[in-house]
């Protein structure tokens with residue numbers, strides 16, 4: 001599969017590289033080492049990804065210009081996505097003798113890549129880094145586009161920077177063992193991407209997920225249909241890379257990638273307070289459906305578009321029903337970090353593949369949903 005590039009019009013900022021096996025990545029690390037004597041590699045993993053670090057360390061061991069200097073395991077839980085975890089990572093880098101030539105490789109899901117990317121961005125004012133995302137969510141969203149950061153005071157991703165990884169290595173092998181719920185969480189971001197820019201892939205992704213849901217043996221289905229899934233992941237990565245290339249710092253078009261997210265963040269906040277277990281992707285799929293209803297009720301979309309989407313989501317096994325009241329969501333949304341002058345940039349949908357940004361107060365949006 002062809003590499004995908006994120007550029008700012010002048011220079012390539014980041015490269016998305018596709019490979020069949022985890023060990024294929026070491027060749028890319030060798031290229032990153034370039035003409036330097038050796039690439040001092042520091043690998044960040046979480047409890048789900050230690051096994052990949054072993055494969056990488058072994059494969060890197062045979063490369064003359066890559067030296068594995070250490071491996072550090074973080075706790076990839078939303079509660080641990082904090083400044084204090086980042087500072088612990090920084091302490092480990094210092095204790096391990098990392099200098100400004102250090103190269104950080106984060107192997108894991110979105111929490112791991114967000115935190116490691118942030119640590120790499122601030123350690124000694126910024127060192128080189130790259131990602132090997134091991135969840136579908138990270139492959140199509142979190143590990144592409146350079147958003148890094150941590151949560152603060154119950155707000156998600158409140159502290160962070162946008163800084164592009166040197167490369168993101170995407171490999172289908174890691175998805176074969178992904179638990180079904182995690183897979184569907186990532187699928188929500190995959191479907192979201194095609195709702196923003198379709199190219200025929202929205203229907204394709206719904207069909208793929210419906211068939212996966214009906215398969216007797218999930219792992220066998222994913223193995224047999226690996227090429228189909230890889231094409232969807234490649235297409236989603238290309239859509240996101242295109243948008244980020246045109247609007248890296250989210251002053252316009254990139255906001256479209258937040259489709260469903262204003263509602264999703266409010267849902268996640270309510271879930272945290274109630275002690276409920278709702279994943280990011282589940283909140284995103286519920287949030288997209290709320291955005292679709294808002295789109296129909298404001299006249300942007302034809303009546304019934306929201307119900308059609310709901311049917312698709314249910315066929316695909318994506319979460320559809322939000323368990324919280326509109327009033328509790330409104331309260332959380334009013335404090336959304338993206339609010340400007342009391343208004344939020346809601347991403348509305350006229351039909352799959354066509355979204356618009358509409359500024360609205362949270363209370364007005366919720367009032368319309370309550371009608």
Ligand code: GLY
Nearest residue numbers: 141145147254257
């Ligand atoms: N996850 C949305 C973005 O990267 O802009």
